[in-house]
Amino acid sequence: METPVFEEFDPASDCDCPGCLHWRRVLSPSKAFHHPAAGLRSRLRPAGGTAGTVIVAAAAAALGAGCAVPAVAAPHAPPGPGVPAGDAGDEPTTPQGGKAPLHGPGGRPVKPAQTLRTPTTTRAEIINRAKEWVAAEVPYSMTDYWSDGYRQDCSGFVSMAWNLPGNEWTGSLDKYGDRITKDALEPGDILLFHNPANPENGSHVVIFGGWTDYTHTYYIAYEETRPHARRQATPYAYWSHSDQYVPYRYKGLAADAGDTGTGSTPVTPASSDHPATVFPGAGYFGPGADNKYVTQLGQMLVARGAARFYTSGPGPRWTDADRRATQAFQLAQGWQGADADGLPGPQTWALLVTGKGRSVPASPGTNPAGGTGTVPSTGAAGPPASHGVTGYPGRAMFRPGADNKYVTQLGKQLVKKGFGKYYTTGPGPRWGEADRRNVEAFQRAQGWRGGAADGFPGPETWRRLFS
Missing domain, CATH: 1.10.101 (Muramoyl-pentapeptide Carboxypeptidase; domain 1)
Structure with a gap:
């Protein structure tokens, strides 16, 4: 597999220093190592509990049995925070509960299979629900239930995103979907691996969030795994057991009325065979x-x-x-x-x-x-002018995969200003990680932090760089 054209970067709170990388690989999945600078995680809201600021390690310890992350890809896969550790041949140890009602055993009885319901939902709603768990960093658990009633494991996560009436598991989710091909995958579909030989610990399921590049070798996966729900660039179909993941599309899927406003989630067009009258996203x-x-x-x-x-x-x-x-x-x-x-x-x-x-x-x-x-x-x-800045061609020229003269122009100016240390060749017209890191270095030199120093040139970055 070739290195993907696009790369996904995890939040800066997941430390990527050599020490953290080493300990993430050598410690057992039930332990966690945290760099002192990693800080506190966001507030967690488990069902029936009070909000409180906790550290992920403490949350994992309190929850007990956690969902071990699946195996790591081959050495050529892009390293980074959150990349699963282990051997590519390992079984994915993702313990999950069986079929259960909402809010746990004390909730409504599980409906029998003959009354299977598929509530109507849209792709945008599926992705938005998945993003809510990712933003809240819902901790993994095969026994606990989140405030919305869904079990905090991989299959409960998909049950929540698909808005199912109960908590399913990898052995039953296929009944709510139609099997599709890789080429047909769109955001909101799932990739399901159910291992009958070890259904509780040897199975996993993720939500497909869209391709990261035109080669369709990497995609954005939304999943519930240790230590909490995450969004991460993932090799197709998964880090391990790639040939056993099967794509499915939810049976109750309805077409979105239009773009979700996020600018990142494609939605279902009016027809897959005829010209789309509804904006596809x-x-x-x-x-x-x-x-x-x-x-x-x-x-x-x-x-x-x-x-x-x-x-x-x-x-x-x-x-x-x-x-x-x-x-x-x-x-x-x-x-x-x-x-x-x-x-x-x-x-x-x-x-x-x-x-x-x-x-x-x-x-x-x-x-x-x-x-x-x-x-x-x-x-x-x-010369182009965007946001009132002469010469600035707009953010679209500096997205992953971009290939145009403005990337070259940007790179040459970075070198001229003394911010070209990450270039080993070029600069050239194809946007790459070296461009992003050089832009980030320039932004940090301006005293910017956080999202203001993300490595992607905005109008103010352009103005200062070319002033």
Whole structure:
């Protein structure tokens, strides 16, 4: 397996110093090592208990039997906080409870199989529910139940995200879904490994959150595992027993009405076989995207006067031609700033699908809406300007997988300013980890911390770097 184009970075609170990495690998799964700088975790709210600030190690000790993380990938897999430890051939020791009612044994009786219910839900709702457990860092337990009534193990996590009427287990979740192929996977689907020989300790299930790269070798997995619910880039289909994970789609799935507003969760289009009338989601567009909705977008843009931006196509692979054509259409509506960033949103899509709004003017550089923005052209257009910063092309140019001249321009300026130590070659047009770390070093030199120093250049980073 080749190293993925995109990389996922865990929160900074999971220490990645050599000492922590060493002890995470050598200590048994029932123990935990914490760097003094790791600090306290967020407040936990177990069902029926009071809120309190706890350290993850203390939580794990109080809960007793924990969900051991599955095995680590081969040495070429990207190391980092939260990567499971062990040998790739180990059984995934993810203890789980059996079928149970909500809120535990004292809750409502489990409904018999013949009355199986699949409440209607959407992809966006599934992912949002999963994110709530991840944000709350719900601790793993095969016997405890969270305040929403679901058991705090891997199958309870999926039961919660799918909004099932009770707590299922890996031996019963398949009854609530339809088996699909890898190519059909979309956010909200699951990857299920049920091992009949060792169903309680040798099985696992995760929620598919979307591909991290166009090669479909890594994806975002939402899962409940030790020490708590997490979101992490994961090799397909999993770190171990990859060939035994089976993808399923929830039977009660309904189409989302539109984008969730997060800009990261693709949603179900109106039809998988015909042109989508409902916006398929922001995740289907941008650097690295390769799907039929990019083709549909390009075809609609060409029909609205943006043919001059394409030298070939349109096709399924997102290119700068798609971005410039989309931006030209947005500017034609009189939109400015972030509203004309070249990435389609629900409103852009709705205007294209319905044939409403203003078409792209035939003459480059004119704006029929009468605004101050200019329509990009294939000729000698002026430097880009986003968020009022001249030359800044927008965040979309610096996403994982981006490949454009602005990445090269950024890298050369970082070197010029003395922040190029992470480059071993280049800089070049393909956005990589060296670019991100150099940008982060520059941001930290400005005194910024936390999210302000994430390694991705925003307008203020650009302004200071090129001032």
